[in-house]
Amino acid sequence: MSVAGFVSTFTGTALSSRTRCDSSALSPAKTSKRMHMSISKREARRSIIKSDNFNRSGFKESREEAKGLMNREFTSDLVKELLAHSNIVSRGKVTVKLAKAYGFCWGVERAIAIAYEARAKFPDRRIWITNEIIHNPIVNQRMKEIGIYSVPQEGLQKDLSGIEQGDVVVLPAFGATLEEMKYINDLGVEIVDTTCPWVSKVWHALDRHQKKECTSIIHGKWKHEETIATASFAEKYLVVLNMDEAEYVANYILNGGDKAEFLAKFENAKSEGFDPDTDLNAVGVANQTTMLKSETTAVAKLFEKVMLRKFGPTDLNSHFVAYDTICNATQERQDAMYDLLAEKESLDLMLVVGGFNSSNTSHLQEIAEHAGVPSFWVDRPERVGPGNRIYCRSASGEERLVEDWLPEREITVGLTSGASTPDNVVEDVLERVFMISKLAEAKVLA
Numbered sequence: 001m002s003v004a005g006f007v008s009t010f011t012g013t014a015l016s017s018r019t020r021c022d023s024s025a026l027s028p029a030k031t032s033k034r035m036h037m038s039i040s041k042r043e044a045r046r047s048i049i050k051s052d053n054f055n056r057s058g059f060k061e062s063r064e065e066a067k068g069l070m071n072r073e074f075t076s077d078l079v080k081e082l083l084a085h086s087n088i089v090s091r092g093k094v095t096v097k098l099a100k101a102y103g104f105c106w107g108v109e110r111a112i113a114i115a116y117e118a119r120a121k122f123p124d125r126r127i128w129i130t131n132e133i134i135h136n137p138i139v140n141q142r143m144k145e146i147g148i149y150s151v152p153q154e155g156l157q158k159d160l161s162g163i164e165q166g167d168v169v170v171l172p173a174f175g176a177t178l179e180e181m182k183y184i185n186d187l188g189v190e191i192v193d194t195t196c197p198w199v200s201k202v203w204h205a206l207d208r209h210q211k212k213e214c215t216s217i218i219h220g221k222w223k224h225e226e227t228i229a230t231a232s233f234a235e236k237y238l239v240v241l242n243m244d245e246a247e248y249v250a251n252y253i254l255n256g257g258d259k260a261e262f263l264a265k266f267e268n269a270k271s272e273g274f275d276p277d278t279d280l281n282a283v284g285v286a287n288q289t290t291m292l293k294s295e296t297t298a299v300a301k302l303f304e305k306v307m308l309r310k311f312g313p314t315d316l317n318s319h320f321v322a323y324d325t326i327c328n329a330t331q332e333r334q335d336a337m338y339d340l341l342a343e344k345e346s347l348d349l350m351l352v353v354g355g356f357n358s359s360n361t362s363h364l365q366e367i368a369e370h371a372g373v374p375s376f377w378v379d380r381p382e383r384v385g386p387g388n389r390i391y392c393r394s395a396s397g398e399e400r401l402v403e404d405w406l407p408e409r410e411i412t413v414g415l416t417s418g419a420s421t422p423d424n425v426v427e428d429v430l431e432r433v434f435m436i437s438k439l440a441e442a443k444v445l446a
């Protein structure tokens, strides 16, 4: 794998000289604007976005074609039937109750549509994408089929060296790091940015933290593409995964502690040179858009309380800032799960459909698990069957094969799908569930 163009996707402590992009070595002709290294990350991002080769809104001339393709490929008659019948349908012994908010969110639909528009606009050009466009295996396979290829990746490092002048590069819905954006922009290739505006909203929140000289505390998963991109735009940051980690940091702010232990604990989740003794005097809270909303709120409240206790009410504004950056789609899908589970006695089990690496889907599964309802998370139809078995994942990431998972009596199945899951995948999963039930009934009757 080439070293030039070999880009760390995580810009925290990992930007060693080996991984730093050396775009000058690769790009003899540069048509895009060069950035001065001393400018702020916010200015650097803005400068790239304003480049002539940077497209953020797709291509009007190929919009209808893209819309037609998406309608053909990702919709479902069965889901339409559910919607026409107050989100409930029955087949044989199985009744399905669909959550009020589920499936493709606006940001995901927009990202896929822009990618399709780019394909139609540049039929003869090579098109790359810097990551999976969204976290759904079936959609990502479709991208490959239409000739939009992910750049090679090994662990968290990407090899961008195959991108050449004349190529088109799509940035996925979770965004790309500043490092990647700089590198690609310096190549002067066409950039088609599908970053969800909700993700950009988080980046704007980080800009505001920096303006107030606050360290950004990002509630998220440090390995997740969106958080990797978000962190790359912060001058100083710390990523906390959950309340346990947030409480550990809060305790350090109030009482101090073992600095070496702190640095080891957040080894991959902090900005370069982070010093907990000096960099936690003023903090701003932001989040990965797909985290559990109640947890993000609790994390923000915790740090507000801590800063209040340490600095008092008069100085609070100089030491703490938070903006609500959980996206609407995430919130609506989580709220719809709580609504569905409010009548959990009427449900025999939950089916959650979404990519195994989808953060928002994992939180839907988590809500079902906390409610104590047997819940089965699958990413594709092939996980269901053959026979009465299912290969599924838990919110904590454990994957297992479950035998005899579908009761053979009359049952009601709660259903939801993650924000990156097309309806046709949900339909294909349900058809397999109906088939298992039907076969069981036929066996009894035989």
Ligand code: SF4
Residues within 6 Å of the ligand: 105, 106, 107, 108, 173, 196, 197, 198, 199, 289, 290, 327, 328, 329, 330, 360, 419
């Ligand atoms: S889940 Fe939210 S942030 Fe993510 S793509 Fe959808 S709308 Fe955008």
